Amino acid sequence: MAGAAQHCGGSLMSDVDFLNVGPFQLEVLRRANRPPGQLPLLLIHGINNINPNAPFLEALAEHGEIVAPSHPGFGHSPRAQDFDTMYDLVHLYLAVLDNLPGEKITMIGFSFGGWIAAEVAICRPHKLARLVLVDPVGIKIGGREERDFPHFFNTSPDELNRRAWHDSAKQPPGNYGLGWHTVIGEAMSDEEMVVLARNWDALCIYAWRPHMYNPQLKHWLHRIAVPTLVLWGASDRIVTPDYGRTYCGLIPGARFELIDRAGHHPELEQPVAFVAAVADFLTKADPRVASA
Amino acid sequence: MELWNHCENPYPFVPNEVLEQAPSVRASLPNKYCDPKIAARLYDEVFDEYRLCDDLGLHIVTNEHHSGINNLWAASPVITGIIARLTSRVRILSLGTLITVRPDPVRVAEEYATIDVLSRGRLEIGFVKSGATEMVSGDANPMRIREREWEAIDLIEKSLTTHDGPFSWEGKFFIHPHVNIWPRPYQQPRPEFWAATSDLPTCAELGRRGMINTLLFGGYDRTRQAFDAYKTARSEAGLPAPDEDRFSYMAFAYVGDTDEEGLQIGQKIAWFLTVSIKSAPQFSKFQPGAIAPEMAPAAWRTGASRRPRPTNLDAEVLISQGQMFAGTPDTVVKQIKEFRRRVGGIEHIIMMTRQGLVTHAEAEKSFTLAAREVLPQLQDLPPIDEDETRWLAQRSIAAAAS
Numbered sequence: 168m169a170g171a172a173q174h175c176g177g178s179l180m181s182d183v184d185f186l187n188v189g190p191f192q193l194e195v196l197r198r199a200n201r202p203p204g205q206l207p208l209l210l211i212h213g214i215n216n217i218n219p220n221a222p223f224l225e226a227l228a229e230h231g232e233i234v235a236p237s238h239p240g241f242g243h244s245p246r247a248q249d250f251d252t253m254y255d256l257v258h259l260y261l262a263v264l265d266n267l268p269g270e271k272i273t274m275i276g277f278s279f280g281g282w283i284a285a286e287v288a289i290c291r292p293h294k295l296a297r298l299v300l301v302d303p304v305g306i307k308i309g310g311r312e313e314r315d316f317p318h319f320f321n322t323s324p325d326e327l328n329r330r331a332w333h334d335s336a337k338q339p340p341g342n343y344g345l346g347w348h349t350v351i352g353e354a355m356s357d358e359e360m361v362v363l364a365r366n367w368d369a370l371c372i373y374a375w376r377p378h379m380y381n382p383q384l385k386h387w388l389h390r391i392a393v394p395t396l397v398l399w400g401a402s403d404r405i406v407t408p409d410y411g412r413t414y415c416g417l418i419p420g421a422r423f424e425l426i427d428r429a430g431h432h433p434e435l436e437q438p439v440a441f442v443a444a445v446a447d448f449l450t451k452a453d454p455r456v457a458s459a
Numbered sequence: 460m461e462l463w464n465h466c467e468n469p470y471p472f473v474p475n476e477v478l479e480q481a482p483s484v485r486a487s488l489p490n491k492y493c494d495p496k497i498a499a500r501l502y503d504e505v506f507d508e509y510r511l512c513d514d515l516g517l518h519i520v521t522n523e524h525h526s527g528i529n530n531l532w533a534a535s536p537v538i539t540g541i542i543a544r545l546t547s548r549v550r551i552l553s554l555g556t557l558i559t560v561r562p563d564p565v566r567v568a569e570e571y572a573t574i575d576v577l578s579r580g581r582l583e584i585g586f587v588k589s590g591a592t593e594m595v596s597g598d599a600n601p602m603r604i605r606e607r608e609w610e611a612i613d614l615i616e617k618s619l620t621t622h623d624g625p626f627s628w629e630g631k632f633f634i635h636p637h638v639n640i641w642p643r644p645y646q647q648p649r650p651e652f653w654a655a656t657s658d659l660p661t662c663a664e665l666g667r668r669g670m671i672n673t674l675l676f677g678g679y680d681r682t683r684q685a686f687d688a689y690k691t692a693r694s695e696a697g698l699p700a701p702d703e704d705r706f707s708y709m710a711f712a713y714v715g716d717t718d719e720e721g722l723q724i725g726q727k728i729a730w731f732l733t734v735s736i737k738s739a740p741q742f743s744k745f746q747p748g749a750i751a752p753e754m755a756p757a758a759w760r761t762g763a764s765r766r767p768r769p770t771n772l773d774a775e776v777l778i779s780q781g782q783m784f785a786g787t788p789d790t791v792v793k794q795i796k797e798f799r800r801r802v803g804g805i806e807h808i809i810m811m812t813r814q815g816l817v818t819h820a821e822a823e824k825s826f827t828l829a830a831r832e833v834l835p836q837l838q839d840l841p842p843i844d845e846d847e848t849r850w851l852a853q854r855s856i857a858a859a860a861s
Contacts, residue, residue, distance in 0.1 A: 249631070321595050323482065323741055348745045357756040364752035368602055371747035375600040 183219065186236060188262045191250065193236040194243040200228040206273050206296055206449075210235035211260065211287075213278030213432075214319070215343050215366050216242035222339045223438035230446050234267060238283075240369025242362055251372050253381060257286045264292045271296035273449060278302050278345075278406075278431060279374060285418075286381070289390040298395040299445055300414070302403050302431050304379040306388070308413050316406045318378055320371060324348035330404035332430040344432040345405055388417040395421035396448040400429035400436065422448070460795070460806055460837035462829055463552065464512050465520035465709060466813040466822070468505050468531040471730060472497055478528070483739035485527030486592035498531055504819040506545055511823055513546035515830035520552045520709075520809055522587070525596040529735035536570035543578035551578060554585030554655055554673070558611040559604040560597030564633055567611070568618035569640040571650065580645035585653035585673070586612055588661075591749070592742045602748045605661065607632045612652070614638075619649040653707065657685045663692035666701065673707035673809065679781040680859060682708055682802045683852040690803075703843070704806040708798065711783040712810035713817070714828040718786040724825075725774040725785035730815025732772050784810070788832030795837060801852065804843040 186195045196217050208231040210217055216237035217224070227233060238256060240246030250259075260283060264272060272294050276284025281303020288298050309315050317330065328335050328346025338350065347363060397415035399408045408425060415423040426433040426440045434441045473484075473492045481488050509519050521538045524530035532538045535556040542551050553574075556567055575582040588608050594601040610630045617626065618640050625639040644650055653671040656662060665672045666689035674682045686706050693701055711728040715721040743749065750758050777783035781801070784794045799805050810829060813822035 320601075320747060321741060323739055324745060348740065351759050353760075360756045360759055361752045364750070364755035367745075368747045368752065371600060372602045375602070375747075376598060 186263070188259060188266065191239060191247060191259060192245055193239070193259075193263070195237075196235040197233060198224050198228040198235075199232040200225065201232075205231040206271050207232045207234055207267060207269055209260075209264065209267065209272050209274045211274060211276035211280035211284045212237065212241070213276075213280045214345060214370055215347070215363065216244075218342050220341050221435065221438075222342065223434045223441050226438065226442040227445065230442070230449055231273060236263060238280075238369065238373075240372065241366045246369060246372075253283070253286060253373060256283050256373065257290065260284075260287045261290060261292055264294045267294070270294065273297040273299065275299040275301065275445065276303060277434060279304060279370060279379065281305065282379070282381070282384075285388060285391070286384060288393065288395070289384075289387045291390065291392050295393050297449065298391065298393050299398060299448065300395065301398045301434060301441075302400055302406055302411065303397075303414065304406055305381060306385045306414060306417070307377070307380045307382055308385075308410055315410050316379065319345065320375065327405070330430070331432065333400065333402035333428045333436055337436070339435055339438075342432075342435045344430075344435060385417060388414075389419055391418045391421070394448075394451075394453045396444070397421050397423045398433060398441070398444055399423065399425050400431055400433040401425040401427050402429060403431045403433075405431040460799070460808060460834075460840065461518060462834050462837070463518040463520050463707075463807060463809040464508070464813075464826060465522070465554070465809045465811050466505050466508065467522060467524065467529055467731075467811070468501055469731070469735060469814060470498065470501065470528045470531055471734070471816050473528055478734060478737070481737070483592065483742055484735060484737045485524070485529065486595045486742055487739065488527060490526075492528075493531075501531060505813065506541065508813060508819065508822055508826065509542050510545055511826055512830075513549050515826060516549060516834065517810075517826055517830050518550040518552065519546065520554050520585075522554050522585075523556055525557075525593060527592065527735070529731065536567070536574060539582070540570075540574050540577065543574050543581065546578075546581075550581050550583055552583040552585050552653060554653060555587050557589045557593055557597060557599075558586060558615070559589045559607045560593055560599040561611075563635065564611040564614040565618050565628075565635045565638050565640065568615040571615070572619060572640055572642055572644045575644040575646055575650050576642045578645070580650075582644075582646070583651045583653060583671075584615075584649075585655060587655045588658075591746060592738055594746065595742055601746050603632075604748065605658075609664075612654075616649065616652070619644050655709075657681050659685065659688040662686070662688040665689055666692035666705075667696050667698065669693075669698075669701070669705065671705050671707055671807070673709060673807065675709045676711070676782045677708070679798065679801045680852065680856050682781070682798075684856070686802055686805075687849075687852075702806070703799075703804040706802070706805040707807035707809060708802070708805055709809035709811060710781070710798075711777060711785070711814065712791070712808075712812050712825070712829070713783075713785045713821075714788055714791050714825045714833055715785075716787065716828075718790055721785035721787065721790065722774045722778075724817060724821055725777070725783055727816040728783070728811065728814045729772040729774065729777065731811070735815075784808070788828050788836070791829070791833050792836045795833070796840070799840070800843065800848055801855070803845060803848045803852065808837075 182197045186193045217235040237244040281300040282305025324346050328349045331345040395418050399411035415421045429437040521535050523532045523535040535553045539553045610632050625637045628635045655673050657677050662685045713725040784791045
């Protein structure tokens, strides 16, 4: 990886820089609150890149250095002309894993990023130690006339906003979930709007059709070979907890946990509970080994 | 000049309270509000109008939109094929089938070649980029549609002009390893290509390719800028200056016995803008690709979409903006000549007449007057003074900007 980003160890560091992965350049948010020693946490973001002011970042960084790239086309990451499929994203993140320093890494994928993380995990990258999926999309469960989740682009922003949050009135400022179009206002900076528009466009390129899933992924989730936590907002009405339980059941030994009073973005709506659940998972022994 | 009749076959019979409450009158309005018996009558009426146009010498334009009150032509090639057999004289322009929505341009080429043969070479093929609710109704990714449109046009052109057996196409958006359409088109090398756009880089590309550039309701200044971009691109590419037949414009139009009648019925046409384009935000300003990200702040702060929904459009205002031609034959002749002068020359005027609440009888009256009393006065016009009109246009644009 030419021009690989420098590892930022030491105490409290927060930085956004760029990482070159082959010909592709990624904006990367880093956060480290503790000396190195714990496994780095690679965050695979969902519909929006991780905000440097996200309410869970500081606390989560206590449990490992955070590395949070913006997918090509999201945030300030450029998107190369023909970089436009889930295939590209999976191989990009396999390359990111290969090139990050350290022997092992924990990967946490949110929503759309949970789909990416699941796809990466079935490839069994040697550095992947643990996997956390947070309200992921990516598989098709219902019948041909049943939607597992609303169409992100064809559904009214009001409806998305209503479904995405346990309490949509309590969204953390500057952090945007599904239905963010409804909170556009004077408080939003021009730069934020440009980034949101870029994110929405890029998401559409990757996931318009089939919408937010890979029909084949379900067949291969059994290949995931690392301890896996599937976390779900109990009030998620974008992708329901039942979908999450089925998803989890397809991953050998995976643990399913609900976060109360949270919707599709529990990391934004209940950051304390979210970090506690992840921290608990990270410190537990591999449950599959324990039960063997 | 040539006059064309364009009817979208709208369905203005849904109760107003339903339209008022619906977040969108396209894409999501339930089809229970479309009575097939009324639709059948509408098809009959409009096809009768096309027969009249054939007798009168007005060329015909078809298009398609989906899932909405504005248009019952769900498949332009189907409708165009019917017109090909109903008529025998006039030219027929499909403007067009939605090539950014349809998965296989080769099928489109095959359908158009069929129509060209059965019309004995009277077909013209128009391309539209499409977008908005059409991407939803056709489940087509709204991103990168301009790139997709050009690739589709290239594949259609190659399909129409290749006669030595199968060729292979492995493009960015379309893959077809075995292309060999039957029949081949009647016209050689192919029917004329048109495209509807006011996007200046696209107009420039049309100029380099020599395709006919039509604008839809663009008004004087925007149309002038588009045609200038076309001409400049040709000049910069070392290509000969285009004739006026490379330029076209679609306007609302009503020709009546008096100016008052023209205005009164012209006002009924404005339904197209006031009612039939109401669209939910996720199908319009928040659809991916609807605006360039760097334009988002300006668009979102003002609440503006790319196609704001006007609600109070006066026929006289539309006329003053060059978006409607209406009045007596002499008045309409004067308006069209003025338009031609201000945009620097144009050959094709597409009249949108049977629109909104305009009736069958009203439409037929306007077509008859247009063909008999307007069209003859638009023949053998003196050449445009390019220098003079360019200077006038620059002055007008500067005045609008200040």
